[in-house]
Amino acid sequence: MAGRSAHAPAAEACLDSRQRLLAAAWELLWLNSYATVSVDDLCRRADVNKGSFYHHFDSKAALAQAAFAQQWECLRPALDAIFSAQVPPLERIDRYAALGLEIQTAKAQEFGRVLGCPWTSLGCEAGCKDGDLRSIAAQKGERVSRYLAAAIRDAIALGQIPAGDPDELAAMCQALITGSAAQARITDSLQPFARLAGALRRLLGAPAT
Amino acid sequence: MAGRSAHAPAAEACLDSRQRLLAAAWELLWLNSYATVSVDDLCRRADVNKGSFYHHFDSKAALAQAAFAQQWECLRPALDAIFSAQVPPLERIDRYAALGLEIQTAKAQEFGRVLGCPWTSLGCEAGCKDGDLRSIAAQKGERVSRYLAAAIRDAIALGQIPAGDPDELAAMCQALITGSAAQARITDSLQPFARLAGALRRLLGAPAT
DNA sequence: ATGCTCCTTGACTATTCAGTCAAGTCAAGT
DNA sequence: ACTTGACTTGACTGAATAGTCAAGGAGCAT
Numbered sequence: 001m002a003g004r005s006a007h008a009p010a011a012e013a014c015l016d017s018r019q020r021l022l023a024a025a026w027e028l029l030w031l032n033s034y035a036t037v038s039v040d041d042l043c044r045r046a047d048v049n050k051g052s053f054y055h056h057f058d059s060k061a062a063l064a065q066a067a068f069a070q071q072w073e074c075l076r077p078a079l080d081a082i083f084s085a086q087v088p089p090l091e092r093i094d095r096y097a098a099l100g101l102e103i104q105t106a107k108a109q110e111f112g113r114v115l116g117c118p119w120t121s122l123g124c125e126a127g128c129k130d131g132d133l134r135s136i137a138a139q140k141g142e143r144v145s146r147y148l149a150a151a152i153r154d155a156i157a158l159g160q161i162p163a164g165d166p167d168e169l170a171a172m173c174q175a176l177i178t179g180s181a182a183q184a185r186i187t188d189s190l191q192p193f194a195r196l197a198g199a200l201r202r203l204l205g206a207p208a209t
Numbered sequence: 210m211a212g213r214s215a216h217a218p219a220a221e222a223c224l225d226s227r228q229r230l231l232a233a234a235w236e237l238l239w240l241n242s243y244a245t246v247s248v249d250d251l252c253r254r255a256d257v258n259k260g261s262f263y264h265h266f267d268s269k270a271a272l273a274q275a276a277f278a279q280q281w282e283c284l285r286p287a288l289d290a291i292f293s294a295q296v297p298p299l300e301r302i303d304r305y306a307a308l309g310l311e312i313q314t315a316k317a318q319e320f321g322r323v324l325g326c327p328w329t330s331l332g333c334e335a336g337c338k339d340g341d342l343r344s345i346a347a348q349k350g351e352r353v354s355r356y357l358a359a360a361i362r363d364a365i366a367l368g369q370i371p372a373g374d375p376d377e378l379a380a381m382c383q384a385l386i387t388g389s390a391a392q393a394r395i396t397d398s399l400q401p402f403a404r405l406a407g408a409l410r411r412l413l414g415a416p417a418t
Numbered sequence: 419a420t421g422c423t424c425c426t427t428g429a430c431t432a433t434t435c436a437g438t439c440a441a442g443t444c445a446a447g448t
Numbered sequence: 449a450c451t452t453g454a455c456t457t458g459a460c461t462g463a464a465t466a467g468t469c470a471a472g473g474a475g476c477a478t
Contacts, residue, residue: 017455033334035244039436052456054437116336120391124333125242127325127394137395171392172385172408175401179388182329183380185336186346192384199381203412226425248466261426263467
């Protein structure tokens with residue numbers, strides 16, 4: 001579930017071409033599949049000429065990578081805070097689910113439909129190709145699983161959930177999060193996000209809040 | 210998780226053009242994203258001339274729809290059997306997970322990598338477009354959720370799992386299944402399928418087997 | 419033999435695609 | 449004033465795209 005930087009377009013008149021392209025890529029790749037977003041689409045959205053596009057980025061894929069990398073850098077501090085060891089373990093997971101719901105709600109209001117998670121969509125699309133795009137999604141999955149595993153490890157140590165393999169449980173949670181995002185996008189419903197915290201707690205054998 | 214009809218290509222020399230196109234679509238759309246599979250690709254794979262393609266199908270999208278519809282018709286009897294009321298509720302869910310693992314394992318051997326679920330991939334790709342393609346995935350999700358909800362309702366009635374809203378629990382299970390398929394495709398690993406039965410039982414509060 | 423239907427062929431269409439490139443502009447440094 | 453580097457422009461390239469269409473072939477019925 002993504003960062004808040006899609007609020008940036010409002011100030012985009014003040015940004016340079018490169019940043020405008022990054023923002024355009026982020027938005028268009030969230031709404032549409034990678035293969036259907038053309039370089040012309042990106043340039044139009046960013047109000048940048050195609051020659052400038054290729055000055056800043058070697059290729060469409062390079063722009064996509066840079067955009068996703070930038071969004072991760074944006075998102076990471078929020079995740080570090082949510083998953084901080086200063087936050088009780090189960091609350092970390094609740095907050096992560098709440099962050100997702102908050103972002104998706106804002107996006108749905110902005111675009112008139114539920115968008116789901118751009119990492120998931122990109123990953124599924126590029127899924128069978130060994131390439132840079134697929135590894136963007138794979139890497140994000142690993143990073144989130146790392147946060148989740150640490151929280152689960154702590155929750156087990158504190159006796160808040162039944163014992164189990166933290167890495168395996170984290171992978172299950174990640175699958176549930178990924179699937180909820182896909183479901184939300186496909187069905188244009190916020191329900192999967194609204195129910196995610198409860199579902200994660202069930203999966204972990206944690207008491208409902 | 211899909212049908213077994215992708216074993217059909219071996220006999221494809223005996224099939225008519227239309228069927229060959231349906232089989233080609235199924236295979237190519239499983240391996241690749243819809244937008245990257247061109248009509249030329251489909252015709253080449255099916256050894257059918259483009260003019261013949263358009264004789265049989267109005268458009269690329271029409272072929273995709275027909276291919277997915279055919280696969281559903283193929284898969285449904287197996288699902289009816291697995292989710293039959295004659296099968297104990299939790300065993301239905303275990304068997305569904307086992308079917309998924311079986312199909313994915315066979316596919317991985319055939320293609321040298323894990324393919325995940327074509328419905329999920331198509332759905333994510335077409336996610337934000339209101340069109341026929343997105344509803345293919347949405348419809349499949351609803352159908353599977355219906356099976357799951359019935360099994361869950363029965364399991365609750367038999368006291369095998371704690372009480373809860375069957376439709377909501379079914380949706381959670383469906384999210385987990387969808388996410389596991391996406392995860393498997395992105396990471397090229399059968400692990401998500403291998404752990405799915407256990408994860409579903411956890412989600413439902415069912416005892417491990 | 420003729421007509422009809424279904425299917426196939428192969429060339430075609432206009433548009434789009436990712437990417438190229440020479441020339442131009444601008445600001446900063448010398 | 450001149451140079452340089454960063455950036456922009458706008459036209460271009462060859463290939464690919466979904467879809468079109470006239471003509472032909474084959475099988476069947478009359």
